[in-house]
Structure formats: C-alpha cells, structure tokens
Amino acid sequence: MMAHTLRFCLPTPAQCATMDEAASRITGIAALMDRAGWAVAQAVRSRFAPCRVLVLCGPGNNGGDGYVAARYLERARWPVQVAALAEPREGGPAAEAARLFRGNRVAFTPENARRADLVIDAVFGAGLDRAPADEVMNVIREAGTLVAVDLPSFVNGKTGAALAEGPDYALSVTFVRPKPGHILPPGRVTRGELVCADIGMPMRCLEAAAPDIWLNQPGLWSVPAMKPEDHKYSRGVVSLCGGRIMPGATRLAAAGARASGAGLVRISAGRAAEAYRLGAPGLVIDDAPLAALLEDERRKVWLCGPGLTEDEVEATLPVLVAAGRVVLADAGALGWAAGAPDKLRGVSVITPHIGEFAGLFGKPGDDRVQAVRDAARELDCVVLLKGSVTVIAAPDGRVALNDHATPALATAGSGDTLSGVIATLLAAGMPHWEAACAGAWLHGEAGLNAGNWPIVEDFDGHLGDARARAIALAADAACDD
Numbered sequence: 490m491m492a493h494t495l496r497f498c499l500p501t502p503a504q505c506a507t508m509d510e511a512a513s514r515i516t517g518i519a520a521l522m523d524r525a526g527w528a529v530a531q532a533v534r535s536r537f538a539p540c541r542v543l544v545l546c547g548p549g550n551n552g553g554d555g556y557v558a559a560r561y562l563e564r565a566r567w568p569v570q571v572a573a574l575a576e577p578r579e580g581g582p583a584a585e586a587a588r589l590f591r592g593n594r595v596a597f598t599p600e601n602a603r604r605a606d607l608v609i610d611a612v613f614g615a616g617l618d619r620a621p622a623d624e625v626m627n628v629i630r631e632a633g634t635l636v637a638v639d640l641p642s643f644v645n646g647k648t649g650a651a652l653a654e655g656p657d658y659a660l661s662v663t664f665v666r667p668k669p670g671h672i673l674p675p676g677r678v679t680r681g682e683l684v685c686a687d688i689g690m691p692m693r694c695l696e697a698a699a700p701d702i703w704l705n706q707p708g709l710w711s712v713p714a715m716k717p718e719d720h721k722y723s724r725g726v727v728s729l730c731g732g733r734i735m736p737g738a739t740r741l742a743a744a745g746a747r748a749s750g751a752g753l754v755r756i757s758a759g760r761a762a763e764a765y766r767l768g769a770p771g772l773v774i775d776d777a778p779l780a781a782l783l784e785d786e787r788r789k790v791w792l793c794g795p796g797l798t799e800d801e802v803e804a805t806l807p808v809l810v811a812a813g814r815v816v817l818a819d820a821g822a823l824g825w826a827a828g829a830p831d832k833l834r835g836v837s838v839i840t841p842h843i844g845e846f847a848g849l850f851g852k853p854g855d856d857r858v859q860a861v862r863d864a865a866r867e868l869d870c871v872v873l874l875k876g877s878v879t880v881i882a883a884p885d886g887r888v889a890l891n892d893h894a895t896p897a898l899a900t901a902g903s904g905d906t907l908s909g910v911i912a913t914l915l916a917a918g919m920p921h922w923e924a925a926c927a928g929a930w931l932h933g934e935a936g937l938n939a940g941n942w943p944i945v946e947d948f949d950g951h952l953g954d955a956r957a958r959a960i961a962l963a964a965d966a967a968c969d970d
C-alpha cells in the first residue's frame with residue numbers, strides 16, 4: 490500500500506482495536522489517552538466560552554478520554570463535573586485517568602445533564618457493540634449542547650447507523666483518523682462538526698490495522714494530466730450505446746465524457762443515428778452495426794445503459810462483454826439485470842443508485858459498505874453506489890467513501906454525467922476502482938462549483954477545472970509524503 494493512502498484511511502472500530510493493541514506495545518495507551526483528552530478540551534475551549542460542563546464517562550477508554558478532558562478543562566478553570574455510568578476497570582489506563590481527576594463527581598442522571606450548559610459524551614466510542622440502555626439515552630437526550638468524544642455514544646463507528654434515537658451533536662472530536670461512521674449517514678449528520686486530532690499514534694500501528702476503507706480524495710488516486718505529445722487516441726476514446734427512445738440520457742453521458750477530457754466520444758446509435766446527429770457537433774455518431782464498430786481495437790471503453798431500453802441493452806451489452814471491452818453498465822443496463830445480476834458478469838464497473846442496487850442485490854441495510862463490497866466480490870467488478878455519500882467498492886475489498894459532493898447534484902441526468910466522466914477516466918487508462926473513485930470526486934467538484942440550483946448541463950462547464958484541480962491536489966499529496 491502506498492504510504493500516502495494511509496493519510497485518507499478510515500479505520501473501523503475493529504481496526505482501531507488492532508491499532509490500539511499495537512500502540513499499547515510501543516507508546517502505551519495512557520500517553521495516547523492523555524493527548525486525546527487534551528485535544529477534546531482544546532477543541533471545546535476554542536469553540537465555546539467558559540460554561541458549566543458535565544462529562545459523561547463510560548467504563549472503557551472512551552470514558553478515560555473523558556476524565557482527561559475534564560481534568561484539562563478544570564485546569565483551565567472551567568466549572569466541570571463528571572458523571573460516571575460505571576467505574577473503569579481497575580488497573581487500566583481509564584482507571585488511572587479517573588483517579589487523576591480530582592474535581593466534582595455527580596450522579597449519571599437526566600437532571601444533571603439538563604443543568605449543564607455543555608455535555609461531553611465520553612460514554613462509548615469505538616467499543617460500542619449494542620444499543621445503549623435507556624439509562625444512557627435518557628441522559629444524552631436531556632443535554633442541550635453536546636460534544637462527542639470520538640463518536641456520539643449511539644452511533645456505530647463502522648456503519649454510521651444510529652443504534653438508538655438520539656440528538657444531533659455540535660461537535661465530535663476523534664483521534665488519528667475519522668471512522669467510516671463519521672462519514673456515512675446518519676452518523677455524518679449526528680456528529681456535527683468533526684475535528685480529528687493527531688495524538689501521536691505511530692504510523693506503523695495504523696498500518697498494522699490494515700485499513701481498507703478510504704475517504705475519496707485526490708492522492709488516493711491520480712488522474713492523468715495532459716501531455717505535450719498527446720493525441721486524441723492517447724487521451725482515450727469513449728464509446729456509448731445510444732437508444733431510440735431516450736437519446737437525452739446518452740447525450741448527457743457523452744457530454745460528461747467530453748467535458749472531463751476524453752480525446753474522442755462516439756455514440757453507436759444504429760438506426761437512431763439521425764436523432765443524435767442533431768446534437769453537439771463534436772460528437773461522432775455511428776450507424777454501422779456494433780460488430781463492425783468493434784473491429785476498431787482503439788474503442789476499448791464502452792458505456793452501456795443511459796437512455797437504453799431493456800431490449801436495446803440485451804442487443805448490445807452481451808456483445809460488448811463477449812468482445813472483451815471495458816464496459817461501464819448504468820441505468821437501463823441495471824434495470825435489465827434486476828433480479829438476475831449474473832447478466833452483468835464481465836462488465837468492469839456498475840454505477841447503481843439505491844433503487845437499482847436494491848433491484849440487483851436486495852436492500853443494502855444499515856451496513857452499506859459491506860453490502861457494496863459483497864456486491865463487488867459477487868460480480869467481480871467495481872460497484873459504485875450513488876447517494877449523498879457514494880460508496881465505491883473493488884472486488885478485492887477496497888472501499889472509498891465519497892463525500893465530496895453537494896445536494897445540487899440531485900438533479901435528473903446527473904448520474905448520466907457521472908457515468909460519462911468515469912468512462913473518460915477508464916479510457917485514459919486508469920485502473921477501474923481508481924477511475925470510479927476519481928469520477929465521483931470530479932463530479933462532486935463540478936457540482937460544488939456550478940453555482941446555485943444548477944441544472945445537469947451546468948456541471949459540464951466545471952469538469953475540466955475539476956480535473957485540473959484533482960491533478961494538482963494529487964501532486965501535492967505525493968509531495969507531502
């Protein structure tokens with residue numbers, strides 16, 4: 490694994506336990522806990538004026554961080570109380586942190602939470618393994634302003650799922666790296682502002698945790714830059730299958746492919762060719778039979794699905810797969826394979842939204858990462874599940890979470906643009922998972938720059954700049970490592 494990818498990893502709670510175990514043999518947990526609690530106190534002090542703070546402490550190391558934070562806030566002369574759900578295990582680092590806090594202790598009750606101006610939730614963190622009891626939730630629900638140590642104590646750090654109904658927090662202070670549960674909804678909303686503190690975790694301990702989920706950012710992948718010796722075929726040819734009834738979707742995908750830097754974009758439209766010829770003059774429209782078009786070996790990458798009926802998919806997708814092409818299947822192709830995902834075997838990338846995913850593999854449930862990873866393994870292709878946070882899995886188990894996005898992307902045809910962008914990156918020679926990840930990021934970047942209430946055509950004008958920015962950021966990331 491490249492070192493710089495560790496920068497973007499999102500370790501799961503189980504991987505954090507491995508990391509902590511490795512750290513306990515090097516620096517010791519007590520030193521890390523001290524820095525973690527200090528970071529919580531600092532984050533609170535830099536955001537809030539001095540006020541009455543109640544720290545809710547659980548029995549594990551999350552609680553330990555809470556005692557340390559309480560001690561540092563008290564040292565800064567803030568009025569602080571601690572309410573312990575249960576005492577920490579004797580002999581452990583949390584027990585030592587509890588011992589060092591010499592301030593006020595109060596009962597773990599809703600009344601005490603209500604009286605505080607600010608409640609720091611250090612009940613459960615990475616160790617959360619079931620829904621907290623009402624005794625815990627009733628206290629958390631009474632708090633006004635909430636700050637989480639690591640995670641809100643009812644949010645699953647792996648999936649972002651809420652194991653109980655709870656309030657939204659103002660701030661979460663996590664350590665080393667954010668966890669998937671900070672990025673995935675609903676945890677993404679519940680956690681409020683996210684601060685990730687460097688607590689001096691040795692990088693080899695993080696490496697020992699073998700993280701396999703990443704935040705999608707340039708540097709996790711790099712997009713090919715323009716080269717002086719480039720010609721249109723070296724930049725890559727994108728071919729699309731065009732249908733008779735819904736040419737708009739195919740044209741949007743073709744426009745996305747062109748705007749993100751494809752050297753040449755062609756639509757294979759058979760007898761529907763005339764409808765496409767009225768469109769953008771930079772597009773090449775083919776009316777020859779697909780078999781004849783496939784004799785051109787330069788046409789390696791095909792996008793099949795946007796704007797196609799099931800019959801049109803049936804007539805094209807199996808031919809493309811049999812010809813050994815890199816096929817990105819989207820939209821109509823995913824409907825065609827609903828209930829029979831094996832029909833997609835041999836394609837390289839699929840880009841379902843949640844409805845298409847459910848039609849192929851069943852509803853993903855609370856653990857989207859696992860569901861998308863399982864689907865990628867099952868079909869031996871890259872699966873990109875679109876959403877407010879997009880999940881991109883490779884058959885070898887790697888997963889990226891793309892939160893570089895905006896609700897402005899939620900406009901009809903936006904998914905067609907995305908598939909066109911990914912096709913361009915595949916045609917530029919990027920590996921399949923990296924191309925899908927980069928495509929999601931460029932799409933998000935274009936959406937973020939497309940102004941207020943954009944329509945789908947507005948994204949295209951920002952894709953070139955998005956690609957340039959991704960190239961620059963990936964180069965920066967490589968320099969920093």
Ligand SMILES: NC(=O)C1=CN([C@@H]2O[C@H](COP(=O)(O)OP(=O)(O)OC[C@H]3O[C@@H](n4cnc5c(N)ncnc54)[C@H](O)[C@@H]3O)[C@@H](O)[C@H]2O)[C@@H](O)CC1
Nearest residue numbers: 521522525549550551613614615616617618619620621639
């Ligand atoms: N990852 C890191 O680098 C570091 C982590 N630290 C802290 O350590 C925390 C993890 O500590 P622990 O592994 O001790 O786990 P926690 O403190 O999160 O949980 C403690 C124990 O509570 C029990 N528990 C879980 N869910 C429960 C529920 N719903 N009801 C009742 N009991 C429940 C479990 O048996 C669990 O082992 C992190 O969240 C973080 O705050 C820091 O102290 C230092 C460094």
Ligand SMILES: Nc1ncnc2c1ncn2[C@@H]1O[C@H](COP(=O)(O)OP(=O)(O)O)[C@@H](O)[C@H]1O
Nearest residue numbers: 842876877894895896898899901902903904905
């Ligand atoms: N709330 C949101 N926040 C960020 N991105 C979103 C949101 N809603 C949708 N998107 C993105 O917009 C695109 C919509 O694609 P899709 O559902 O296929 O729409 P269509 O079929 O109309 O093209 C996806 O890339 C998705 O990730």
Ligand SMILES: [K+]
Nearest residue numbers: 610613638640
């Ligand atoms: K917590």
